[in-house]
Amino acid sequence: MPNFLFSFIFVNIKVRMKTREKILATSLDLFNQYGISNVSSKHVSEVMGISYGNLCYHFPKKDDIILQLYLDMQEKLDQQFEQVQRDIFNFEFMLAGLKDLFNILYEYKFIYLGITKVIRHFETIKKHAQEQNQVRGKTLNTIGTFLVEQGYLKPFESKEHKDMLIHALLMVINSWISDAEVFFQKEENKIEYYVKLFFNMVKPLLTEPGLEKYELIYAYFEEMKVATK
Numbered sequence: 001m002p003n004f005l006f007s008f009i010f011v012n013i014k015v016r017m018k019t020r021e022k023i024l025a026t027s028l029d030l031f032n033q034y035g036i037s038n039v040s041s042k043h044v045s046e047v048m049g050i051s052y053g054n055l056c057y058h059f060p061k062k063d064d065i066i067l068q069l070y071l072d073m074q075e076k077l078d079q080q081f082e083q084v085q086r087d088i089f090n091f092e093f094m095l096a097g098l099k100d101l102f103n104i105l106y107e108y109k110f111i112y113l114g115i116t117k118v119i120r121h122f123e124t125i126k127k128h129a130q131e132q133n134q135v136r137g138k139t140l141n142t143i144g145t146f147l148v149e150q151g152y153l154k155p156f157e158s159k160e161h162k163d164m165l166i167h168a169l170l171m172v173i174n175s176w177i178s179d180a181e182v183f184f185q186k187e188e189n190k191i192e193y194y195v196k197l198f199f200n201m202v203k204p205l206l207t208e209p210g211l212e213k214y215e216l217i218y219a220y221f222e223e224m225k226v227a228t229k
Contacts, residue, residue: 020058022048024072027065031110036066036117066118070125073108074132080104081139098198102191105177112177133170140166152210153202172198190211 001148026048045055059065061094084097102225111118119126145163147153156162175192184190199217 013164014227019050019054023058024053024065024069028069028110030106031069032108033057033068036110037116063122067122067125069108070111070118070122070128071217073104073111074128076104077132079102081136085139099191099195101173102176102198105173106191109177109181112174113181115174115178133174136173137166137170140169146211151207152213154205154207156205168201169198172201 017052023044025040027044030044030047039062041055041059042052042213044065045052048055059068080097080101084101089098105112109193119129141162144156148155172194176197180190180194183194196217199214203211203214
């Protein structure tokens with residue numbers, strides 16, 4: 001009897017977890033398609049074919065869904081930034097890691113398309129985003145220092161010069177989705193284009209060995225284009 005009870009509880013927890021995950025996945029898809037303002041919790045429950053009460057059991061408010069999706073995204077981004085920093089000794093792996101980073105951002109594009117509204121509404125998200133931006137700035141700073149030491153980047157003219165480049169790179173990371181939504185007409189190769197844009201901002205600072213590595217980036221993206229045709 002105790003074993004049966006344990007099994008029943010375990011199965012019930014798994015069902016609840018699956019429902020919770022499905023709510024998040026459905027909400028993510030709807031937010032990405034229609035925007036936060038145009039999707040309600042009731043809309044999510046109707047698309048899923050579950051009762052509104054069932055959805056509210058897991059997420060009492062739509063805000064709770066948005067916050068959880070934001071935290072899920074940030075967890076993935078944190079892991080990817082750490083991976084990029086670990087792969088700094090292998091240029092090709094670091095490149096692939098940066099592309100994966102842009103893929104994660106695009107997976108949760110609704111957050112960046114409505115970022116001003118989101119951070120005004122969620123003080124927690126605003127504070128967390130500011131903290132994460134500082135952490136990622138430090139990561140880019142570490143990468144920049146390493147590339148200078150390895151002879152791939154020319155020395156920076158000053159600390160201000162380095163800080164402004166890092167800020168510009170972070171702006172691309174944080175804002176490329178909005179730019180793509182309005183100005184990038186083609187759906188194919190969208191992410192590849194903005195990763196190349198990211199690297200192009202560094203090109204003027206590259207040394208000869210750095211430029212050789214830079215050419216590998218373009219070869220990589222040309223291979224990607226052929227593979228997706």
